[in-house]
Amino acid sequence: MTLTLATVCIPPVGLYHYLILAAFVFVCGLLTILLKRNAIGILMGVELILNAANINLAAFNRYAHGGLPGFPSLDGQVFALFVIVLAAAEAAIALAIFLNFYNNIASIDVERGKELRG
Amino acid sequence: MTNAMLAISDTQLATNVLFYTLAAGVALSALAVVLSRNIVRTALFLLFTLGGVAGLYFLLNAEFLAAVQLVVYAGGTLILIIFGVMLTSKAPGMKFEPKAIEVLVAAITGTIMLVALLAGIISTRGYAGHPAEIVRQPLDWGTSQYPVSDLGQALLGDYLLPFELASVLLLVVMIGAAFLAKGRRRRSGREDKV
Amino acid sequence: MIWACAISSSPALPLADGLGQTLVFKDLLGWTAAPWWAKLAWDLAVIAGVFGGLLSVIAMFCIWWERKVAGHMQCRPGPNRVGPIGIFQSAADGLKLMLKEDLLPKDADKWMFRFAPYMAFAPVFAAFVVLPFGPEFVFEPRLAVGIFYILAVLSVEIMGVIMAGWASNSKWAIYGAMREACQMVSYEIPLGISIIVGVMAAGTLNMVRLGNLQAGGIHTWLIFRNPFTFAAFFAYFVASLASNKRAPFDLPESESELVAGFHTEYSGLRFSFFFFAEYAAMFVVGGIQATLFLGAWNDPFGIIGYFHAKFADGNHDLQLLVLNAVASGIFVTKAMVIIFAQMWMRWTLPRPRIDQVLYACVKVLLPLSCCLLLGASLWGLVVGSRAGVPWVDYQPFSWADWRAVPVALATQIILVLIGLGGLTAIALWVGYAFITGRNLKQRLTDPADIISRIDQTGPVIT
Numbered sequence: 210m211t212l213t214l215a216t217v218c219i220p221p222v223g224l225y226h227y228l229i230l231a232a233f234v235f236v237c238g239l240l241t242i243l244l245k246r247n248a249i250g251i252l253m254g255v256e257l258i259l260n261a262a263n264i265n266l267a268a269f270n271r272y273a274h275g276g277l278p279g280f281p282s283l284d285g286q287v288f289a290l291f292v293i294v295l296a297a298a299e300a301a302i303a304l305a306i307f308l309n310f311y312n313n314i315a316s317i318d319v320e321r322g323k324e325l326r327g
Numbered sequence: 328m329t330n331a332m333l334a335i336s337d338t339q340l341a342t343n344v345l346f347y348t349l350a351a352g353v354a355l356s357a358l359a360v361v362l363s364r365n366i367v368r369t370a371l372f373l374l375f376t377l378g379g380v381a382g383l384y385f386l387l388n389a390e391f392l393a394a395v396q397l398v399v400y401a402g403g404t405l406i407l408i409i410f411g412v413m414l415t416s417k418a419p420g421m422k423f424e425p426k427a428i429e430v431l432v433a434a435i436t437g438t439i440m441l442v443a444l445l446a447g448i449i450s451t452r453g454y455a456g457h458p459a460e461i462v463r464q465p466l467d468w469g470t471s472q473y474p475v476s477d478l479g480q481a482l483l484g485d486y487l488l489p490f491e492l493a494s495v496l497l498l499v500v501m502i503g504a505a506f507l508a509k510g511r512r513r514r515s516g517r518e519d520k521v
Numbered sequence: 522m523i524w525a526c527a528i529s530s531s532p533a534l535p536l537a538d539g540l541g542q543t544l545v546f547k548d549l550l551g552w553t554a555a556p557w558w559a560k561l562a563w564d565l566a567v568i569a570g571v572f573g574g575l576l577s578v579i580a581m582f583c584i585w586w587e588r589k590v591a592g593h594m595q596c597r598p599g600p601n602r603v604g605p606i607g608i609f610q611s612a613a614d615g616l617k618l619m620l621k622e623d624l625l626p627k628d629a630d631k632w633m634f635r636f637a638p639y640m641a642f643a644p645v646f647a648a649f650v651v652l653p654f655g656p657e658f659v660f661e662p663r664l665a666v667g668i669f670y671i672l673a674v675l676s677v678e679i680m681g682v683i684m685a686g687w688a689s690n691s692k693w694a695i696y697g698a699m700r701e702a703c704q705m706v707s708y709e710i711p712l713g714i715s716i717i718v719g720v721m722a723a724g725t726l727n728m729v730r731l732g733n734l735q736a737g738g739i740h741t742w743l744i745f746r747n748p749f750t751f752a753a754f755f756a757y758f759v760a761s762l763a764s765n766k767r768a769p770f771d772l773p774e775s776e777s778e779l780v781a782g783f784h785t786e787y788s789g790l791r792f793s794f795f796f797f798a799e800y801a802a803m804f805v806v807g808g809i810q811a812t813l814f815l816g817a818w819n820d821p822f823g824i825i826g827y828f829h830a831k832f833a834d835g836n837h838d839l840q841l842l843v844l845n846a847v848a849s850g851i852f853v854t855k856a857m858v859i860i861f862a863q864m865w866m867r868w869t870l871p872r873p874r875i876d877q878v879l880y881a882c883v884k885v886l887l888p889l890s891c892c893l894l895l896g897a898s899l900w901g902l903v904v905g906s907r908a909g910v911p912w913v914d915y916q917p918f919s920w921a922d923w924r925a926v927p928v929a930l931a932t933q934i935i936l937v938l939i940g941l942g943g944l945t946a947i948a949l950w951v952g953y954a955f956i957t958g959r960n961l962k963q964r965l966t967d968p969a970d971i972i973s974r975i976d977q978t979g980p981v982i983t
Contacts, residue, residue: 219343221342221343222342222343225448225449226346226350227387228448229445229448230350230353230383232441232444232445232448233357233441234354234357234376235440236440236441236444237354237358237360237361238357239437240433240436240437241361243436243437244361244429245425246425248415249366249408249411249412249415250366250369252408252411253360253369253370253373254360256373256377256400256404257357260376260380260400263380263396264380264383267383267384267389267392270387271387271388283477283478283481286389286392286478287478287481287482287486287489289389289392290391290392290482291489293395293399293400294399294493294497295493295496296400296404297399297400297403297404298500300408301407301500301504302500302503302504304408305503305504305507306507307411307415308411308414308507308508309507311415340557341557365630367630367633367687371680371684374677374680378677381673390664390665390670391666393673394666394669394672394673395673397674397676397677398669398672398673398676398709398713401677402673402676402677402679405680406679406680406683406706409683409687410699410702413695413699473665474665475666475725475726
């Protein structure tokens with residue numbers, strides 16, 4: 210048991226570890242979008258997907274980028290910063306839309322959005 | 328099981344332990360977001376996911392990014408989401424049950440996606456042509472002595488155009504959100520008078 | 522704390538080093554030869570013992586002090602039964618809270634209800650990691666985003682309050698939680714912008730470097746660096762009052778309106794967590810103001826900075842330790858002065874409505890802080906300032922080193938005179954009121970005395 214734990218834990222944490230984690234979070238976000246009927250639950254799934262992409266960006270920034278050794282580059286961090294800003298903006302608009310939806314149909318269930326009336 | 332026996336340095340041991348702890352936290356919280364039935368608890372688990380991701384950013388030397396993640400995402404976007412949840416739920420703990428066929432389709436899609444992503448990750452070639460290169464010896468590009476200053480200069484230097492576009496976008500979003508939040512009520516009031 | 526470990530484990534940044542991990546105290550403690558578990562145990566012991574202990578002492582002291590301040594400002598003595606001047610009142614309160622029944626509302630979300638106090642307390646505790654108690658007494662000095670990190674963790678506290686309100690399943694609690702979230706999120710903007718104004722004058726976010734930059738005496742303190750930083754201090758003070766849910770912005774727990782706001786349904790030990798969190802947040806906010814504006818651990822004459830520059834060469838470890846102890850005392854005193862100012866505001870000002878609170882944020886404080894930001898950036902371009910660490914890069918009391926930036930020096934000295942003048946005026950006014958007020962009113966301290974005077978003079982006491 211300790212041997213398997215040791216063989217898993219000893220190699221230095223590298224790019225692949227972060228990519229696999231980000232893939233898992235991405236799939237969780239995808240499942241949230243597919244499974245939730247509450248519109249705000251779907252928004253939370255979108256946030257999970259964006260976070261997975263950000264983990265990827267930050268990991269690539271730290272472990273593998275096209276710069277020269279000794280000259281750290283910040284592309285990944287800047288990209289992730291912009292993603293966070295855009296995610297916040299998109300969440301604000303999405304919530305304004307959902308609140309209007311709720312005011313019109315008196316339910317936050319997206320299944321009720323099938324009707325084109327109103 | 329001392330690190331002398333394992334022949335790794337203190338830093339590497341601490342990095343490994345922290346990564347696995349934080350990664351477990353993030354993965355479990357993300358799973359809980361999917362599986363939770365109560366929307367407020369889902370938001371709470373999303374908070375844990377965002378906090379864990381911020382911890383991972385600290386581990387990746389992206390300190391400013393981690394602080395921005397906490398301020399904007401955990402302390403701003405998530406509060407907004409919670410407000411939306413509170414304003415649109417009639418009673419705490421409203422449950423929506425997805426149909427069985429939907430669960431099956433979602434599970435299949437998720438599995439296919441996960442397998443495809445993992446296959447893509449594991450089969451990627453590194454810079455030297457061997458995938459093992461990146462894992463065995465994480466390339467250390469060195470860290471700058473003034474990381475925040477470098478970030479500021481990058482934002483106003485190389486990335487000035489996206490920076491300005493982002494600020495224009497935020498202005499558009501503010502106007503749009505204000506309009507969306509106010510528009511309907513006035514119209515319905517006028518209709519009543521007519 | 523886990524984030525602090527994360528930073529210690531990342532490749533070492535060549536900034537200032539911290540307790541035990543530095544060249545400075547290595548010989549005293551034999552640090553570099555210690556195994557990893559000894560270092561981890563030391564870290565945990567410091568956090569649990571020093572920070573936990575400091576937090577408890579501060580909270581208990583502040584609870585007693587608040588009630589004393591409240592009493593004296595309302596012409597009554599405050600707690601004076603338990604202990605010589607009521608000093609053991611906090612212990613009595615703590616004992617009472619611990620012995621109370623642990624209530625859980627009927628339809629409350631049990632796990633969230635139990636979890637919320639910890640979620641409100643943990644972020645504030647995490648902020649202690651970067652507070653600079655002394656030039657070497659910082660738990661994690663290498664964090665390049667020190668002040669921003671504190672801002673970040675304090676914004677996670679909002680979630681704890683919302684969870685507490687929601688999980689209680691009670692009208693008062695939900696109203697309190699929504700008001701509080703609204704208020705705290707709105708006031709984070711002027712809070713952040715005021716911090717940016719101070720940081721622009723300093724040029725760094727690192728807490729230790731901020732303290733070192735102000736080591737030359739009172740004219741090097743950042744509050745006196747330019748008039749915009751001076752105004753930013755007061756803007757930050759007001760915004761931090763709202764962020765701490767302190768009066769006059771204490772609508773979330775408005776005692777006369779909402780029973781107790783978001784912690785209505787909490788009793789006993791869980792309630793005491795919220796109280797601890799509030800006083801700890803007051804200390805952290807006072808610590809931020811002290812670090813960013815009031816010179817961190819430095820005294821007004823630059824003595825600590827002078828001796829630190831002399832002792833920091835690796836041979837004077839014991840003197841450095843004593844210097845750091847003195848510096849921590851000064852830092853805690855400054856934070857306590859800010860806390861006293863917050864308590865003073867609470868027991869003097871009335872409480873505005875929620876729409877007035879939001880009006881004050883969006884239409885007064887936000888434009889003000891944006892103007893301050895603009896002014897501070899222009900000031901930096903037009904006037905400039907004396908860059909570098911006092912005593913290390915230049916001598917703060919020699920004209921030769923200031924000759925290149927005479928306008929900056931003149932502004933700093935004028936602002937020092939204004940600031941000290943204001944403080945002196947307030948002190949004289951308070952002293953005058955104290956002296957003349959002693960004879961005017963007879964303070965009512967003894968119940969028998971009050972009753973006998975009512976019998977003599979009727980219901981109105983003159």
